[in-house]
Amino acid sequence: MNKELLNTLYDTFHISSNVCLYPGMECKRKPIKAHSIQNSKVLDLLSDNSHLIGLKSLVDNEVNQDIIFDKIGKNKASTFTGLCSYHDKTLFQSIDDFEINITNNKQLFLLAYRSVLKELHASITAAIKVQTVYEKTKELGLVVDEKQPKPAEIAVQKIMDSFDTFQYKSEFDKALLKSNYKFLSHKVIEIETKLPTIACSTLFSNDAVKYKDDVSRIIMNVFPVNEKLSYVIFSFTSFEKTLAEDYLYKCLNSAGFSRNYEISKLIIRNSENFFINPKYFKNWSETKKNKIINYFLDTVYEDKDLDHADYYLF
Numbered sequence: 001m002n003k004e005l006l007n008t009l010y011d012t013f014h015i016s017s018n019v020c021l022y023p024g025m026e027c028k029r030k031p032i033k034a035h036s037i038q039n040s041k042v043l044d045l046l047s048d049n050s051h052l053i054g055l056k057s058l059v060d061n062e063v064n065q066d067i068i069f070d071k072i073g074k075n076k077a078s079t080f081t082g083l084c085s086y087h088d089k090t091l092f093q094s095i096d097d098f099e100i101n102i103t104n105n106k107q108l109f110l111l112a113y114r115s116v117l118k119e120l121h122a123s124i125t126a127a128i129k130v131q132t133v134y135e136k137t138k139e140l141g142l143v144v145d146e147k148q149p150k151p152a153e154i155a156v157q158k159i160m161d162s163f164d165t166f167q168y169k170s171e172f173d174k175a176l177l178k179s180n181y182k183f184l185s186h187k188v189i190e191i192e193t194k195l196p197t198i199a200c201s202t203l204f205s206n207d208a209v210k211y212k213d214d215v216s217r218i219i220m221n222v223f224p225v226n227e228k229l230s231y232v233i234f235s236f237t238s239f240e241k242t243l244a245e246d247y248l249y250k251c252l253n254s255a256g257f258s259r260n261y262e263i264s265k266l267i268i269r270n271s272e273n274f275f276i277n278p279k280y281f282k283n284w285s286e287t288k289k290n291k292i293i294n295y296f297l298d299t300v301y302e303d304k305d306l307d308h309a310d311y312y313l314f
């Protein structure tokens with residue numbers, strides 16, 4: 001059954017995890033490792049000796065995860081193989097080769113679109129991985145820990161997530177092809193920093209809130225523009241504006257330290273695609289690292305608004 005679902009996903013949408021996701025899905029060029037976070041400026045600002053700190057999974061499946069913080073090369077950080085080199089270059093030229101202007105709707109749209117592509121690619125890859133684990137478990141007749149979510153259920157869920165993310169991405173494609181950048185609304189927050197600490201690019205769902213037959217979604221991009229200033233940009237479809245503002249209420253209605261703290265929690269709860277400046281990370285205690293990893297793991301299947309001073313990331 002899972003396999004059938006997965007095949008339907010491929011057949012219906014002509015996709016696999018190794019295809020250029022440019023609108024239309026007809027591009028036959030081979031995808032390259034494209035950055036979801038801008039490499040030349042953002043990752044340069046955050047890296048130390050060409051390295052950053054990111055989350056790394058020690059187990060190669062989504063059922064039993066063991067996560068640590070580890071060094072990652074700047075050229076690998078945030079990459080996904082979801083676009084060919086031609087489309088990666090031409091599509092994102094105006095955000096890769098020019099300064100981000102927070103009043104430029106096209107640039108803000110493209111930032112969000114790149115997060116959506118990355119997430120779609122991740123979601124298809126996850127579905128395939130989990131399906132493979134599920135088949136292997138069956139094949140070997142392994143007994144699954146009853147307290148853990150069952151691989152079969154996770155596999156179906158991941159495949160359904162890919163369907164939903166694909167439909168969502170298709171709406172962005174239409175807006176992109178018509179240059180209808182007002183399809184999205186944004187909330188931009190400026191954070192003053194002593195040194196750039198973190199960058200993140202993510203699309204996440206607000207599972208508690210239904211929108212049409214689906215969940216409501218928010219895109220979050222966090223990145224430094226220079227040593228002293230970072231941007232946090234929330235993007236959502238104009239139709240989901242009220243739902244998004246409700247979810248982001250605490251963050252949009254606070255200032256300074258409390259606001260940065262709320263943003264930090266949103267990053268940990270909703271992203272695995274975030275990267276930390278090693279110069280900042282080296283002062284973290286083991287307790288802080290563990291607190292953050294545990295919060296991340298705690299919210300993989302269910303969103304929780306928990307509090308601890310160690311969650312602060314700026």
Ligand SMILES: [Zn+2]
Binds near residue numbers: 029
């Ligand atoms: Zn292409």
